[in-house]
Amino acid sequence: MQQTNNKKGRIGLICATEGEIATLISSIDEATISRKSMLEFYQGTIKEVPVAATVSGIGKIRSAIATQILINFFFCKAIINFGTAGGIDEGVRILDTVISTECAYWDVSDNTLAYMRPNMNTNYFFADSFLLSLVQKAVVECKTTNQVFWGRMVTGDIFADNILRARIKESFFPLSVDMETASIAYVCQHYQTPYISVRTITDTYEHTGCRAFSRNYYRASKISCDIVIEMFKAMHGNFPIPEVE
Numbered sequence: 001m002q003q004t005n006n007k008k009g010r011i012g013l014i015c016a017t018e019g020e021i022a023t024l025i026s027s028i029d030e031a032t033i034s035r036k037s038m039l040e041f042y043q044g045t046i047k048e049v050p051v052a053a054t055v056s057g058i059g060k061i062r063s064a065i066a067t068q069i070l071i072n073f074f075f076c077k078a079i080i081n082f083g084t085a086g087g088i089d090e091g092v093r094i095l096d097t098v099i100s101t102e103c104a105y106w107d108v109s110d111n112t113l114a115y116m117r118p119n120m121n122t123n124y125f126f127a128d129s130f131l132l133s134l135v136q137k138a139v140v141e142c143k144t145t146n147q148v149f150w151g152r153m154v155t156g157d158i159f160a161d162n163i164l165r166a167r168i169k170e171s172f173f174p175l176s177v178d179m180e181t182a183s184i185a186y187v188c189q190h191y192q193t194p195y196i197s198v199r200t201i202t203d204t205y206e207h208t209g210c211r212a213f214s215r216n217y218y219r220a221s222k223i224s225c226d227i228v229i230e231m232f233k234a235m236h237g238n239f240p241i242p243e244v245e
Contacts, residue, residue: 009050009077010043010050010051010052010075010077011052011076011077011079011080012053012054012070012071012074012076012078012079012080013053013079013080013082013228014063014066014067014070014079014080014081014180014184015055015056015081015082015221016055016056016058016062016063016178016179016180017057017058017221018055019217020055020082020083020084020224020225021053021083021221022221022225023221023222023225024046024053024082024225025042027046027229028044028045028046028051029044029045029046030044030045031043031044036069036073037065037069039054039055039056039065040054040055041074046232047235047236052074052076054066054069054070056180058179058180059179060105060156060180060182060183062180063081063179063184064183064187067079067184067187067188068187068191071191076193077193077194078128078131078193078194079184079188079193079195080195080198080228081181081184081195081196081197082197082198082199082225082227083199083221084178084200084201084202084213084216084217084221084224085098085153085176085177085178085181085199085200086159086176086178086201086203086204086208086213087176087201087204087205088165088174088175088177089149089173089174089175089176090205091147091149092149092175092176092201093146093147093201093204094201094202094204094207094212094216095146095216095220095223096147096149096200097139097146097147097149097200097224098148098151098175098176098199099127099135099139099148099149099151099198100127100151100152100153100185100197100198101126101127101150101152102125102126102127102151103127103152103153103154103185103197104123104124104125104152104154104155104172104182105123105155105182106168106172106174106177107155107156107158125182125185125188125189125195127195127196127197128194128195131194134231134234134235135196137230137234138230138231138233139227139230141230141233141234142226144223144226144227146200149175151174151175152172153174153175153176153177153178153181153197154168154174154176154177154178155177155178155180155181156168156177156179158179159179159210159213161208161209162205162208165177165205178199181197181199184197185197198224198227199224200221200223201216201220202215202216
């Protein structure tokens with residue numbers, strides 16, 4: 001990895017795939033690329049806020065690795081995850097956006113996290129209140145014609161068909177399901193790093209499967225990207241990121 005003497009804290013940006021992050025990468029000013037552990041990291045600024053952005057790859061392990069690198073090697077003091085998701089709640093439609101207030105693993109047994117170190121009192125990871133306030137402002141400015149929901153996301157390592165959707169809904173009552181958010185949030189909790197996730201819907205009960213995902217992937221990705229870029233405008237270049245010690 002190309003080393004840098006700049007240890008100013010950054011905001012970390014993470015997506016699972018290249019298409020999800022493409023619009024945002026083009027918005028990074030004076031971008032440079034570094035490589036670490038088989039991943040590429042884009043460093044620069046968005047609206048004068050220092051950032052480091054990466055594509056983790058799909059799934060919990062890959063996203064957890066990328067998140068840890070953003071925190072440990074790129075001095076990220078907050079993490080924004082964004083991209084696409086499947087709708088679980090019947091009110092969530094194609095190209096609607098879900099903002100995480102909390103997230104959990106749907107494919108981990110209820111008592112597993114309680115026995116991991118450090119022990120947890122709940123299976124849920126809660127989004128940061130300040131980041132939530134920024135995304136609220138961003139949603140207003142985006143003036144999206146689709147709905148925006150605030151609530152629970154769940155994560156698992158299997159693409160959810162309708163049989164799994166029914167099982168997930170019965171157990172967790174989430175708005176959406178994806179394959180990365182909870183693992184990103186878990187790493188952030190370990191490092192006491194604020195996180196939030198912004199996900200736009202590609203498939204639902206009514207429009208399910210890989211065809212629906214592929215058909216809506218690029219439009220959904222751009223919606224999530226646009227909201228995140230508006231978050232940086234809402235910061236006015238003054239996000240409270242501490243200097244690295």
